[in-house]
Amino acid sequence: MKKVVILSLATILVLSFFVSCKKEVAQAPPPPPQVTEQPQPKVETPPVKEEPQLTEQEMFMRKTLEEINAEKPLSLIHFDFDKYFVREDAKSILQQNAAWMKKFTSSKILIEGHCDERGTEEYNMALGEKRAKAAMDYLISLGIGADRVKIVSYGKSQPLDPGHNEGAWDMNRRGQFVVIGK
Amino acid sequence: MKKTILALLVFMVFTCLLLPQQEYVLRIQKGMPSIPLAIPDFLVRGDSAELQQAAADIHTVFQADMAYSRIFNPLPANYYKWIRALDTNDLHFKDWESIQARLLVVGEVSQEGADILFEAKVYDVRSERFIFGKRYQAEKSLLREAAHRLSNEIMRIHGETEIFTTKIVFVSNRDGNDEIYMMDYDGYNQTRLTFNTLKDYMPAWTTDGKGVAFTSYRDQRAELRILYPWEGRVTTLDAQGTNWAPNFSADGKKLAFSSTLIAGNSEIYTADADGKNIKRLTINNAADTAPCWSPTSRQMAFTSDRSGTPQIYTMDAEGSNVRRVSFGGTYHDAPAWSPDGDRIAYVSRVDQIFDIYILNLSSQQIIKLTESYARNESPTWSPDGRHVIFTSTRSGTIQIYSMDYDGKNVRKLTSQGENKLPDWSR
Secondary structure (H helix, E strand, C coil): HHHHHHHHHHHHHHHHHHHHHHHHHHHCCHHHHHHHHCCCCHHCCHHHHEEEEEECCHHHHHHHHHHHHCCCCCCEEECCCCCCCCCCCHHHHHHHHHHHHCCCCCEEEEEEEEEECCHHHHHHHHHHHHHHHHHHHHHHHCCCHHEEEEEEEEECCCCCCCCCCCHHHHHCCCCEEEEEEE | CCCHHCCCEEEEEEHHHHCCCCCCCCCHHHCCCCCEEEECCCEEEEECCHHHHHHHHHHHHHHHHHHHHHHHECCCHHHHHHHHCCCCCCCCHHHHCCCCCCCCEEEEEECCCCEEEEEEEEEEEECCEEEEEEEEEEEEHHHHHHHHHHHHHHHHCCCCCCCCCEEEEECCCCCCCEEEEECCCCCCCCEEECCCCCEEEEECCCCCCCCCCEEEEEECEEEEEEECCCEEEEECCCCCEEEEEEECCCCCCCCEEECCCCCCCEEEEEEECCCCCCCCCCCCCCCEEEEECCCCCEEEEEEEEECCCCCEEEEECCCCCEECCCCCCCCEEEEEEECCEEEEEEEEECCCEEEEHHHHHHHCCECCCCCCEEEEEEECCCCCCCEEEEEEECCCHHHHHEEEECCCCCEEECCCCCCCEEECCC
16 A cells, blocks of 8 residues: 555656646747847838938829829919910919929820810810810920820819809819829 | 510500501691590509509600600590590590590500500591500519500601600719719600719710710720610720710711810811721811711711801711801800701800700791700700700709700709700610
8 A cells, every 4th residue: 555655656746847847848938039029120210211312303203193193283274264375374384384394304294174164065175175285385385395295175074163153164264284194 | 675675575466457557647747736635544454553553654654755745635634524434345436526536545454464564545536446556565664665665656657756765865973973874755764874983974876776975084085985885885986185076877877076186176077886987077277066967967067166156067978068057146056957957956155145046957047945044055856856855054053954846845854963965866
């Protein structure tokens, strides 16, 4: 009987030794990952400091067309009732638009010709086209390459101001500029 | 469309149809009094409420068609109270003659499985003769179509153009942006045809009514596309610039349209009906637009500002023989050549008000059709030349209206969103 008790105590001792050894091994690994993670943010910080060094051209190239157009770099121009010639007040705006195109030499634009509701649908399409063409011709006369400008007419189908008064009509007779290439 | 045709099994009931049809010759000219038509309530063979309703619906649509025709004149409903009730076994023709009826339409509605069976017989009251009969089996959703088919049949018997199953295509912004829609001639069944976020504009039916040409704004330009909605197919015209105002010739062979292929100036071009083989017709510095074929397909009306202001001109299909036909105004546009070839409907602007006029080409007489302090434009003829559909801002927004060739019977067809640029199929 004594032998049995001694043997079983011995096996328990041996087993408990092994178990305690395993615990020590299991507890040891966790710390290393925490240590390796810490240095990484320090490595990431330097590139951020380089960004302000980009030129205006590089900034332009980095933006999407949507982002460029959202900034409205090109102002719209307005026309007289039933007319499509470029007004004096529109010339200075077109000069600014031309200057922008000269600055960003790879840019391409679309000029949309729009009319007010006081013309008929079909004839307004022709008039809108003439307005866009007049604006394009003026930009070309300022030295912008014809291959950088496209035109389209919307007639009276896309008013900026939905009103039915002089103010709305003035607003809606317009040439509108969209950047379509860079 | 195929489904409609399949669902509507139309067949002649009486084989002896041809003989009475030949004897019955009655051609009504414009200005002649219309034919009084007795349309007593349709008889219902069955007692379900649904069947009662179906009979009433078909009756309403058919009666409205006949009233719209300007050829037939349905008698007022109270006239029927003055005579004996309709008896299909003994029609008492003298009764119908006493209330001035020239024609009597007897309709019977019954159930045929899930479908509705609609049978109509048309009699000449004075000669006490049966003229023709038709039987239509239709799904419940197509009862209007069944009524329109019967209306067409009555038009056909009288040598008139069948207008009641024609469709109107138009532009609506009811779903957010300008898309192409179509509807029945009476404004019912408004259905969307294009589904995109782009602007679709200025639709026109192909001659056979199976396709719609329209301007689509995409890829930084306004291109012309031809959509065949029942085939689910689209073709695009290979033309640069801004393209608009498509119009197919009556013979179905040619498409005319405005284009700025040469940047900046609108000229008139033609193409084959499938959009290929594009040819230029007008060559000048003025804006030429809004082409519209004559019913012979040998001429074209169009708008040009070659005189300094937009005016209506005609020319031969090859571009020669140009003649100015509008005078006495400073702004004319949107010519629509009538199906009989005699008249051109157009828009005239005076003091920023647009009104629709009709020019009679042989008499040079001009009739003003609209009289409202609004912008009335985009006229398009019914295939029989008795009606003009147009747009007007008289209600505050742009909506589509119908009126007769003399400006009478104005009715509004649309109300959801803004609706414009209608084109009536042939």
